[in-house]
Amino acid sequence: MLKRYALLLSAGLLSLGLSGCWIQIDEGEPLPPRYRPILMSRASLEQAVTLQPARALHNTGKIYLQGRYLFINERYEGLHIIDNQDPSQPRNVGFVRIPGNLDVSMRGGLLYADNAVDLVTLDVSDPAQVRVRSRVRGAFPELAPPEPTNLEPEFMPENRPADAVVVGWQAINQ
Secondary structure (H helix, E strand, O other): OHHHHHHHHHHHHHHHHHOOOOOOOOOOOOOOOOEEEEEEEHHHHHHOOEEEOOOOOOOEEEEEEEOOEEEEEEOOOEEEEEEOOOOOOOEEEEEEEOOOOOOEEEEOOEEEEEEOOEEEEEEOOOHHHOEEEEEEOOOOOOOOOOOOOOOOHHHOHHHOOOOEEEEEEEEOOO
């Protein structure tokens, strides 16, 4: 009898525990705008992938090693090229500008990168002569803001120029 009572009590407590908690969601005030999209025309986006002089690293992502070179992703900006022949003194030798770049992948001498909504294939077998091998338009969805936000009306997709592509997000100081 005692075992049966304990079993029923345990089952009752377990069912109460599994029923979950009630959470009240306040749907009153909408989130204030915290970010504005950084826009670029489609034509400018397609011409923007270029090899440039080296620059400082700030907001880095993935790192790939190809021969003596390191390729380090700079979020939203592009790719640093580091000559790592002497690991005790690596040299920053170049920067590949890729607006809207968040992710990269590499296979052999080819580097695959998102260029905002496009997928670009770069030949990096000679880091002094990086070139675009191919581009797949619209391979990815529009870049999302870093955190949930409401957009100001003029930055809503339907109010942007038809050829505008989001390549990054700028924080709004409030």
